Amino acid sequence: MFWSVIESLPFVWRGLLVTLGAAALTVSMSLVAGLLLGTIVTYAPWPARIPVRLFSDLIRGIPILVLIFFVYYGLPVTGLNLNNFAAGVLAITLFSTAQVVEITRGSLQSLHHGQMEAAKAIGLNFPQRLTYVIFPQAVRRFLPPWINSVTDAVKGTALLSLVGIVDLMLAIQQVIGRTYAPMPLYVLGALIYFVINYSLSSLSRRLEARYAYIKE
Amino acid sequence: MPGNPDTTGLPVVSIRGLEKSFGALAVLRGIDLDVARGDVVSIIGSSGSGKTTLLRCINALETYDNGSIQLDGVEVQFRNDEAGRRQRRNEWELARLRAETGMVFQLFYLFPHLTALQNVMLGLRKVRKMEVAEAKSVATDWLSRVGLADKAGSLPSQLSGGQQQRVGIARAAAMGPKVLLLDEITSALDPELVGEVLAVVRKLADDGMTMLMVTHEMAFAREASSRIIFIDAGRVAVEGAPGEVFREQANDRLRSFLARVSHL
Numbered sequence: 244m245f246w247s248v249i250e251s252l253p254f255v256w257r258g259l260l261v262t263l264g265a266a267a268l269t270v271s272m273s274l275v276a277g278l279l280l281g282t283i284v285t286y287a288p289w290p291a292r293i294p295v296r297l298f299s300d301l302i303r304g305i306p307i308l309v310l311i312f313f314v315y316y317g318l319p320v321t322g323l324n325l326n327n328f329a330a331g332v333l334a335i336t337l338f339s340t341a342q343v344v345e346i347t348r349g350s351l352q353s354l355h356h357g358q359m360e361a362a363k364a365i366g367l368n369f370p371q372r373l374t375y376v377i378f379p380q381a382v383r384r385f386l387p388p389w390i391n392s393v394t395d396a397v398k399g400t401a402l403l404s405l406v407g408i409v410d411l412m413l414a415i416q417q418v419i420g421r422t423y424a425p426m427p428l429y430v431l432g433a434l435i436y437f438v439i440n441y442s443l444s445s446l447s448r449r450l451e452a453r454y455a456y457i458k459e
Numbered sequence: 460m461p462g463n464p465d466t467t468g469l470p471v472v473s474i475r476g477l478e479k480s481f482g483a484l485a486v487l488r489g490i491d492l493d494v495a496r497g498d499v500v501s502i503i504g505s506s507g508s509g510k511t512t513l514l515r516c517i518n519a520l521e522t523y524d525n526g527s528i529q530l531d532g533v534e535v536q537f538r539n540d541e542a543g544r545r546q547r548r549n550e551w552e553l554a555r556l557r558a559e560t561g562m563v564f565q566l567f568y569l570f571p572h573l574t575a576l577q578n579v580m581l582g583l584r585k586v587r588k589m590e591v592a593e594a595k596s597v598a599t600d601w602l603s604r605v606g607l608a609d610k611a612g613s614l615p616s617q618l619s620g621g622q623q624q625r626v627g628i629a630r631a632a633a634m635g636p637k638v639l640l641l642d643e644i645t646s647a648l649d650p651e652l653v654g655e656v657l658a659v660v661r662k663l664a665d666d667g668m669t670m671l672m673v674t675h676e677m678a679f680a681r682e683a684s685s686r687i688i689f690i691d692a693g694r695v696a697v698e699g700a701p702g703e704v705f706r707e708q709a710n711d712r713l714r715s716f717l718a719r720v721s722h723l
Contacts, residue, residue, distance in 0.1 A: 355568070357564060357566055357568035358568060358570065360520055360562075360564070360568065361562075361564060361568035361569070361570065362570075363518075363519075363520060363553075363554070363557055364518060364520065364557060364560075364561070364562035364564075364631065365557075365558065365561075365581065365582030365586060365630065365631070365634060366554050366555065366557045366558025366559075366582060366586040366634065367554065367581075367582070367585060367586060368550060368551055368554040369550050369554075371554075371585050371586075375581055375585060376570055376581075379572045380570075380571065380572050456572075456614060456616075457571050457572045458571060458614075458616035
């Protein structure tokens with residue numbers, strides 16, 4: 244049994260790569276989309292804000308698993324056929340984007356309005372105010388909850404196994420099916436997830452310390 | 460830099476019939492005011508009388524309903540479109556016009572992630588489009604004018620309130636504004652720090668900087684301004700040289716206002 248577990252490690256490794264790939268795609272796409280939409284929801288006039296608000300509230304009210312099933316099994320009805328990996332990544336990205344929207348909005352709104360006014364007063368235009376005054380200060384408040392949401396996204400990728408993607412989770416289950424050694428393999432799986440997420444939260448703490456010099 | 464000689468004879472700031480309401484509350488009810496080049500005008504009045512709103516309208520931090528504000532003959536917030544209708548200027552035009560006025564805030568509002576020098580340099584670099592070396596030399600010059608040459612590398616959180624406000628003045632003045640707007644700039648300071656900030660304002664006035672300030676420092680207003688405006692209920696109630704305004708106290712409301720603030 245021990246050897247069969249060892250022999251299965253390359254297979255588990257491939258699953259891990261799928262998990263990391265899905266997480267990386269999800270996190271990067273949701274970061275870009277979430278920052279953009281979060282800025283819109285904070286500063287844009289209401290006709291632009293309302294659709295983003297609806298999107299965010301809707302998505303955050305739905306469990307990730309339901310989103311995944313909806314995108315994978317539901318969307319083909321509308322003619323949009325995504326393979327399981329694309330559907331899964333899209334679903335988690337939607338979920339994660341909604342989180343980033345709220346984190347962005349929270350970090351921007353928590354800044355004193357005087358910062359925006361002072362930036363206006365020296366003649367900076369809107370993009371300059373965001374680039375040189377608002378974002379550099381908001382980043383300190385953005386990072387801790389964002390990294391939290393990244394760990395949620397990484398953990399969320401385990402649900403991809405339910406639409407047949409051989410990620411870390413499914414790889415482990417398949418190995419268990421062959422070796423009948425659930426305990427060591429689940430421990431291994433848990434350990435891998437833990438190492439990924441623990442590294443992320445340590446990184447978060449280090450980044451927080453890096454920005455601690457900004458005191459209002 | 461400041462103190463351009465008055466060649467045109469036109470006022471730098473010219474306000475006519477300015478009206479502004481917040482919902483049902485009429486804050487400004489027809490303000491007329493001219494500020495000539497090199498003038499130091501103090502606006503006094505009880506809280507809620509619209510002094511700060513007036514200042515904020517001049518650099519378009521606040522919009523107004525009726526009337527006009529001109530800066531060197533240019534309408535600040537509005538322009539007429541082809542059909543002659545009044546339109547609020549767009550973001551880019553407002554930004555350009557705001558660069559021509561400097562504002563110093565009661566609560567300083569320094570950028571906390573930037574050093575004192577970087578605070579002063581930001582507008583010079585991004586709005587005035589100066590090269591780093593030039594922006595740095597102008598900013599350094601202004602920091603030494605406000606007596607903070609040795610604090611150039613300090614973050615706002617490492618400075619006292621008085622020092623932060625002096626950086627705030629340097630940040631606004633370095634842009635070479637046509638008029639410097641000072642909004643109760645000593646109100647948030649510990650009493651022992653007020654003097655150092657007023658000394659800087661005094662020096663700017665002596666150098667010919669055109670200034671419009673809202674203040675509760677009556678003694679300073681009296682000594683440093685060329686003109687005093689008493690605003691009451693959204694109108695200019697009394698206007699004149701400091702000597703006259705304080706001596707004659709021609710208006711009941713002014714008299715009772717001065718009696719109240721003199722107890723502070």
